[in-house]
Amino acid sequence: xxxxxxxxxxxxxxxxxxxxxxxxxxxxxxxxxxxxxxxxxxxxxxxxxxxxxxxxxxxxxxxxxxxxxxxxxxxxxxxxxxxxxxxxxxxxxxxxxxxxxxxxxxxxxxxxxxxxxxxxxxxxxxxxxxxxxxxxxxxxxxxxxxxxxxxxxxxxxxxxxxxxxxxxxxxxxxxxxxxxxxxxxxxxx
Numbered sequence: 069x070x071x072x073x074x075x076x077x078x079x080x081x082x083x084x085x086x087x088x089x090x091x092x093x094x095x096x097x098x099x100x101x102x103x104x105x106x107x108x109x110x111x112x113x114x115x116x117x118x119x120x121x122x123x124x125x126x127x128x129x130x131x132x133x134x135x136x137x138x139x140x141x142x143x144x145x146x147x148x149x150x151x152x153x154x155x156x157x158x159x160x161x162x163x164x165x166x167x168x169x170x171x172x173x174x175x176x177x178x179x180x181x182x183x184x185x186x187x188x189x190x191x192x193x194x195x196x197x198x199x200x201x202x203x204x205x206x207x208x209x210x211x212x213x214x215x216x217x218x219x220x221x222x223x224x225x226x227x228x229x230x231x232x233x234x235x236x237x238x239x240x241x242x243x244x245x246x247x248x249x250x251x252x253x254x255x256x257x
Contacts, residue, residue: 090257091215091218091229091253091256091257092215094256094257095215095229095231095251095256096213096215098171098231098251098256099213099231099233102168102171103231103233103249104233106164107233107235107247108235108236108238109160111156111157111159111160112157112160112161112177112186112235112247113235113237113238113244114157115155115156115157115177115185115186116177116178116179116180116185116235116244116245117237117244119179119183119185120179120180120181120244120245123179123180123181123183124180124181126181126183131181131182131183131195131197132195134148134183134194134195135193135194135195137194138184138193138194138195139192139193139194142190142191142192143190148194149190152184152185152186152187152194153186153187153189153190155186157177157185157186158186158187158188160186161175161177161186161187161188162188165188170252170255171251171252171255171256172249172250172251172252173221173226173228173250173251173252174187174188174189174248174249174250175187175188175247175248175249175250176188176191176196176201176247176248177235177245177246177247178196178197178201178202178206178245178246178247178248179244179245180206180243180244180245181195181197182195182196182197182198182199182202182206182246183195183196183197184196185245196246196248200214200216200232201214201216201230201232201246201248202232202246204232205232205233205234205246206234206235206243206245206246208234209234209243210234210236210241210242210243211234212233212234213231213232213233213234214230214231214232214233215229215230215231215232216229216230216231216232217229218253226252226253226254227252227253227254228250228251228252228253229250229251229253229256230248230249230250230251231248231249231250231251232246232247232248232249233246233247233249234246235247
């Protein structure tokens with residue numbers, strides 16, 4: 069009896085880990101089967117490389133200034149915000165969302181500093197470098213993948229998760245930036 073209780077307790081304790089693994093397995097399968105097919109598209113790679121040439125020398129003060137400017141200008145049609153939302157890479161991202169049949173809710177592409185390069189829609193901030201979506205990908209190198217928690221999104225009234233990956237130069241394999249893809253967890257699972 070005591071052994072059965074211990075076994076039951078062990079199985080019960082392991083259950084949350086099994087449930088937690090399920091969404092990650094589904095997200096990894098989606099990365100492998102769908103996202104990687106277009107993640108290193110020329111439009112994305114060229115946009116990141118062009119921005120890295122501009123922002124490579126930015127220090128923390130400059131990044132903080134740009135982030136504050138972004139936050140103040142979101143929704144105003146500023147050059148900074150429009151530069152991220154209205155470029156060839158952003159158009160490509162919106163096309164991927166449309167082609168996903170409701171699976172993808174948003175996409176953000178970041179440079180080597182964690183600054184927005186292209187996005188399917190406005191983000192609340194310009195600098196993603198202080199968030200796991202960047203910290204768990206680009207700095208960790210080629211092949212790094214980060215799965216965010218499944219969370220309820222008030223604006224869409226749905227459960228979503230973010231999948232983030234390192235973007236590499238397709239010729240050299242050198243990390244150049246990162247990309248975060250928001251997925252509708254209810255459709256995915």
